[in-house]
Every structure is written in C-alpha cells, then in structure tokens.
Amino acid sequence: MSTRVFKVWRGDSAGGKFVDYQVDVQEGMVVLDAIHQIQRQHAPDLACRWNCKAAKCGSCSAEINGKPRLMCKTRLDGLPVDQSVNVAPMKSFPLIRDLVTDISWNYTVNKKIPPFTPGADATFLMRQRDVDRVQEFRKCIECFLCQDVCHVLREHDLKPQFFGPRFLVRVASLEMHPMDTLDRLKLLKDEGGVGLCNITKCCTEVCPEEIHITDNAIIPLKERVVDKYYDPLRIVLRVLMGTGQDGGAAEK
Amino acid sequence: MAESVSILEHKGFGVTQRRDNWWIKPLLVFIGLSAFGVYSTWAAWQGDNFLFTGHGAYYLSPFYSPQVQLWFGLHLPFSFAFLILWIPLGFRATCYYYRKTYYRAFFADPAACAVGEPKHRHYHGERKFPFILQNIHRYFFYLATIVLLFLWYDAARAFFFRSAAGHLHFGVGVGSLVMLINVMALSGFSFGCNSLRHLVGGKLDCFSCSRTARARYKIWGKVSILNLRHAEWAWVSLFSVGLTDLYIRLCAMGTLPDVRLFIIK
Numbered sequence: 168m169s170t171r172v173f174k175v176w177r178g179d180s181a182g183g184k185f186v187d188y189q190v191d192v193q194e195g196m197v198v199l200d201a202i203h204q205i206q207r208q209h210a211p212d213l214a215c216r217w218n219c220k221a222a223k224c225g226s227c228s229a230e231i232n233g234k235p236r237l238m239c240k241t242r243l244d245g246l247p248v249d250q251s252v253n254v255a256p257m258k259s260f261p262l263i264r265d266l267v268t269d270i271s272w273n274y275t276v277n278k279k280i281p282p283f284t285p286g287a288d289a290t291f292l293m294r295q296r297d298v299d300r301v302q303e304f305r306k307c308i309e310c311f312l313c314q315d316v317c318h319v320l321r322e323h324d325l326k327p328q329f330f331g332p333r334f335l336v337r338v339a340s341l342e343m344h345p346m347d348t349l350d351r352l353k354l355l356k357d358e359g360g361v362g363l364c365n366i367t368k369c370c371t372e373v374c375p376e377e378i379h380i381t382d383n384a385i386i387p388l389k390e391r392v393v394d395k396y397y398d399p400l401r402i403v404l405r406v407l408m409g410t411g412q413d414g415g416a417a418e419k
Numbered sequence: 420m421a422e423s424v425s426i427l428e429h430k431g432f433g434v435t436q437r438r439d440n441w442w443i444k445p446l447l448v449f450i451g452l453s454a455f456g457v458y459s460t461w462a463a464w465q466g467d468n469f470l471f472t473g474h475g476a477y478y479l480s481p482f483y484s485p486q487v488q489l490w491f492g493l494h495l496p497f498s499f500a501f502l503i504l505w506i507p508l509g510f511r512a513t514c515y516y517y518r519k520t521y522y523r524a525f526f527a528d529p530a531a532c533a534v535g536e537p538k539h540r541h542y543h544g545e546r547k548f549p550f551i552l553q554n555i556h557r558y559f560f561y562l563a564t565i566v567l568l569f570l571w572y573d574a575a576r577a578f579f580f581r582s583a584a585g586h587l588h589f590g591v592g593v594g595s596l597v598m599l600i601n602v603m604a605l606s607g608f609s610f611g612c613n614s615l616r617h618l619v620g621g622k623l624d625c626f627s628c629s630r631t632a633r634a635r636y637k638i639w640g641k642v643s644i645l646n647l648r649h650a651e652w653a654w655v656s657l658f659s660v661g662l663t664d665l666y667i668r669l670c671a672m673g674t675l676p677d678v679r680l681f682i683i684k
Contacts, residue, residue: 233436233533253436258533294627296636318529322430323542345625362551363544365522366515369532382613382646386515389554390617397554 168193171243172251173201175213179264185253186210192243198254199227199238202266214265222375225310229266230255235312235373257315270311272326276334279358280341281349289346297345303383304340306376309333313370313380319363329360332370332380339384342391356392361385432527434535441531448524455657459504462664466498468671469664471594475580476677478594480664481601485569503566507660510563513556515613516653557614567602567609574602580682590682594666601656601663608652611645 171192174185188209190201199217206213218224220239227238232246232253246252260268285291313332319325330338338355341347355361366389370380378384394401435441462469462482469483479486488499495502511517522528529536545553577595579587609615620639626632645652669675 230436230533232438235533247438250438253438255436296626316532318536319542319544321533322529322536323539325542343624345628347624360544360546362546363542365518365528365544365550367519367522367529367532369529372532381515386613387617387621390557390614391622393554393557394622397551398557399555 171201171248173205174251174253175202175205175210175266176255177210177213177265178262180262183262183265185255187251194244196243197239198229198231198236198241198243198252201243201252202238202254214263214267216267223308225308225375228257228310228312228315230257230315235315237310237312237375240375257311259315259317259321260311273309273311273314273331273333276330277337279330280334280337280354281351283341283344283347284349285346286348291346293345300343300383301340303378304336306378307333307336308376310375312373312375316369316373317364318367318369319360319365325360325363328358329363330355330358332364332385335359335361335364335388336378336380336384339388342388352392352395355388356396361388361392364389431535432537433530435531435533437531437533441534445524445527445530448520451654451657452521452524455661458661459664462661462668463498463500463504465668466500468668469500471667471670471677473670473677474679475582475588476592476594476670476679477576477579477581478592478598478667478670478677479573479576480667481570481573481598481605481660482664484573485566506559506562506566510556510559510609511653511657513553513559514653515556516649518553556612557618560609560612560614563609567605570602570605574598580679582684588682588684591680593678593680594670597663597666601659604652604656604659607645608649608656610642611647611649611652612642613646613649616642616646 169192170189173188173190175188177183177186188205190204192201199215199220202213202215202217206215215227215238217227217239219226222237222240225237228235229238230236230253231238231241232250233255235257238254243252254266256262256266256268257270260270260272263269311333313336314320317332319329320331335355338351338359341349342351342355351359364385366381366385368381370385371378371382374380433442459482462480469480471478482500482504485503486499487493487502488495493499512521523530527537528539528542543550545551574595577598578589578591580590580592581587616639619642620626620632620635623632623635623639626636626639666675670677
C-alpha cells in the first residue's frame with residue numbers, strides 16, 4: 168500500500184484554498200474512494216455530493232487535475248503517480264461549499280423547454296432505427312460536466328443567453344423524436360442561443376456516457392436552424408411560395 | 420501547503436489546473452494549418468508548373484483544376500488558381516471540424532478544454548458577422564462537389580498516356596497513383612460532411628415512414644460512417660492535396676522523374 172497527496176478544495180463562496188491530505192492508496196481505487204477516506208480519517212466536514220458510485224447518478228462531478236470528470240469513474244492508476252491529485256468543484260456553477268456547487272440554474276433552463284408533445288394519432292409503434300438516435304441522448308445522466316466545460320458558460324458566463332450542451336441534447340431528443348409534433352427551432356435559435364456554440368467539442372470530450380453531443384445533437388440542430396433561418400435558397404423559395412418560415416421545419 | 424485563495428475565480432489566457440501538455444495539440448494544428456496556408460498560397464501564386472506532360476503523361480495539379488481560363492479564353496493578371504481555390508478554401512473554412520480546430524488553435528476560444536481564454540470584449544459565437552457566414556457551409560459543399568468531379572476526371576485521365584503517334588494508352592505511373600489517392604482522400608472528406616449528413620437523411624424525424632425515408636436512412640448511415648472519421652479525413656486530404664501539387668510541380672520542373680510502372684499498348 169502506498170500513499171498519495173490529494174489537494175482538495177476547501178471553502179465556500181467567500182473564499183477558500185487547496186488543502187493537502189495524505190491518502191492510503193489501494194489497487195482499484197477511484198477518486199471518490201479517496202474523498203471518502205479523507206472524510207473518514209481527516210475531514211468529516213468535507214462537503215461532497217455523491218450517490219451511486221457507479222457513474223449512473225451524475226452526482227459526483229468535479230474537476231480532477233483540472234479536467235471535469237466524475238470522481239467515481241476516475242481511477243487513481245489513470246492519474247500521474249508522481250504528482251499530487253487536485254480535486255476542485257465545477258468552476259461554472261456557484262460554489263456552495265468545498266466540492267459542492269449550486270446546479271439549480273440547469274433545472275431552470277430545463278423548464279424552458281416544451282416537453283414531449285405527441286400527436287393525437289401517435290401509435291408509438293416505432294422501428295428501432297427511428298429511436299436509435301434519441302436513445303443515445305437518453306443516456307444522459309445529468310452530471311452537468313458538459314455544462315461545466317462549455318466555454319460559453321465557463322469563460323463567457325452567458326447563462327442568460329445559452330442553454331448549454333446538456334439542454335441542446337434534450338432539445339435534440341425531442342426534435343428528432345418521430346412522434347413529437349412541436350417545433351422548437353425558434354426557441355433554440357433565440358433563447359437557446361445555439362449560435363453561440365462554436366462546436367469546439369469540449370462537451371463531447373468530457374461526457375462520461377460518451378454521447379456524441381456535438382456531432383449527433385448540436386450540429387444536426389444547427390443544420391435544422393440553417394434550414395429554417397439561414398439557407399438563402401430556402402428563404403427565397405418560401406417567399407415565392409408564400410409558406411412563411413414554418414416551411415423550413417424538419418421533415419417528418 | 421495551501422494555494423491561492425482565489426484560484427477558482429481566476430480567469431485569463433492559459434489559466435488552468437490541467438497538468439497535461441494541453442498546448443501541444445493546438446500548437447501542432449496551428450503549425451499544420453499555417454504551413455498548408457503558406458504553401459498553397461505560394462503554389463497558387465506561381466501560375467506555372469501545374470501541369471506535367473512529360474512522356475505522354477497528363478498530371479494536373481488539384482490547385483489548378485478545372486482549367487477555367489481555357490474554357491473562357493481568359494487572360495488574367497493573376498494566377499487562375501485563385502478563381503478556383505476559394506471554393507475548397509470556403510468548404511474547409513466553414514467545415515464543422517475545421518471550425519473546431521481553428522477556433523482552438525488560432526482564436527484560443529478556447530485553446531483547449533477547461534483552459535482560460537484571452538479576454539474578449541463581447542463573445543457572439545456564430546451569431547454575428549463574420550462567423551454567421553458559417554451557416555452557408557452546405558453551399559460550399561455543393562460547389563466543392565463540382566470541383567471534386569473534375570478532380571476525379573483528372574485522376575482518371577492520369578492513367579492514360581499519349582504515345583508519340585498521338586494515341587492514348589492505359590498505364591500507371593507514380594503520379595497516377597498519387598492523384599488517385601488524393602481524390603479518394605478528398606472524397607472521404609467531402610462525403611463525410613456534416614451538412615451532407617443532414618441533407619441526405621439527418622433532417623428526417625422518421626426513418627421508416629416512407630420508402631424514400633428508408634432509402635435516405637441507408638445513405639445517412641453510410642455518410643455517418645465517414646463522418647465518424649471526419650477529422651482524420653480532413654487532415655489526410657489536406658496533406659494529400661498539398662503533396663499532390665508538390666509532386667506534379669517537381670515533375671514539371673524536372674526535379675523529380677515520374678516513374679512509369681507500366682503502360683498497356
């Protein structure tokens with residue numbers, strides 16, 4: 168058994184610091200194990216949000232050595248052995264205490280998205296190929312690591328203008344659903360701020376569920392917005408045919 | 420030992436708690452794209468040595484195809500390559516993958532994930548000029564596909580060699596293979612395009628609701644396979660197109676002999 172130094176952020180919205188802790192390391196340990204050991208042996212008041220310890224609840228999001236990751240899915244043997252391990256809270260959300268942040272903004276955004284709205288004649292007898300796309304999006308565990316790493320939220324702090332990758336994925340899961348009838352493209356373009364995303368793919372890089380957020384959700388949504396609002400030929404055709412902007416809605 | 424109290428709030432270019440060499444990838448991209456930009460501009464500026472016809476060959480540089488100045492009898496004060504190159508340049512500049520690379524490597528917006536950015540007064544993403552023009556990527560795809568058809572013709576033409584009597588004979592030279600590999604790489608890049616993926620089937624909500632939708636689903640699946648490796652195709656095709664021009668240029672200058680593998684007479 169060896170020991171490793173963990174530098175864990177301690178503090179609240181008024182300020183804080185990284186505090187060093189010695190942790191006894193055993194084979195197969197993940198960062199969350201180390202945090203629990205620190206709570207048991209050194210700092211019972213260390214605040215940390217966690218639940219399933221199986222990478223399914225999305226609670227233990229943090230920044231480990233500067234990268235947004237789930238603590239329960241980050242094995243110690245995957246981190247450089249010659250360095251200490253930095254554990255900090257997610258930077259994009261207001262700090263409550265230690266490793267716990269206030270992620271309630273995400274739930275406010277969620278309420279802005281009109282829910283699944285099937286037509287009156289929806290049969291729900293669907294082919295697998297029709298649900299494959301939206302099933303990928305349903306893998307999301309709402310860990311909000313994608314929101315944390317997104318530079319539109321993290322660096323530019325544009326929360327009032329941008330839904331963030333998590334909720335672009337949610338919109339995609341609704342927009343691409345064969346039985347859904349609502350058109351959310353105006354919401355997506357205006358309030359959702361899909362144009363603020365410059366597709367640098369950090370959301371995809373950090374997603375613990377390996378959802379292809381950018382390629383399968385955001386870019387297809389951007390293309391649908393182009394169909395409706397930016398494609399010059401379609402705009403001319405709609406004017407000539409007098410179909411208005413709804414003429415560019417996605418094909419069912 | 421405790422660190423700075425305000426480190427979590429600190430912002431600025433390069434500020435990060437990451438310990439890996441996050442700067443290597445954007446630096447390599449910066450060097451790679453800059454090198455290609457410098458070479459392609461220089462090659463387009465030259466206006467000569469773009470066609471190799473030695474020993475009956477017909478190798479035309481992809482930077483100079485199609486030869487539009489011959490169609491219209493143009494006499495331009497500048498190299499006619501510039502009449503063509505804006506199309507592949509526009510296609511690549513508005514490509515979703517390249518956008519990611521140059522936003523990271525040239526604008527540091529962000530340089531890497533969870534790394535601080537230079538101070539921006541106002542960030543507009545792709546909602547205002549000039550970046551709102553990224554939305555016409557599909558039109559560059561249409562134009563680039565037309566250019567690609569000419570490059571396929573050129574690649575096919577490179578397998579036929581003219582004899583002294585004026586007859587065309589099938590054969591294979593190193594240049595033929597170079598041009599074929601190049602056009603295959605360009606096709607792999609073009610037909611994995613995100614806009615194409617949307618247009619052929621991605622825009623559908625139901626893949627099973629009609630015979631057309633089912634056919635489009637199959638095409639969408641094929642484009643998706645290429646799209647999964649769009650980044651790799653982007654780099655391979657970027658280097659292949661530059662190297663193809665270089666090969667033909669060196670042959671045309673007499674610096675490099677084109678090895679003829681065989682000719683069927």
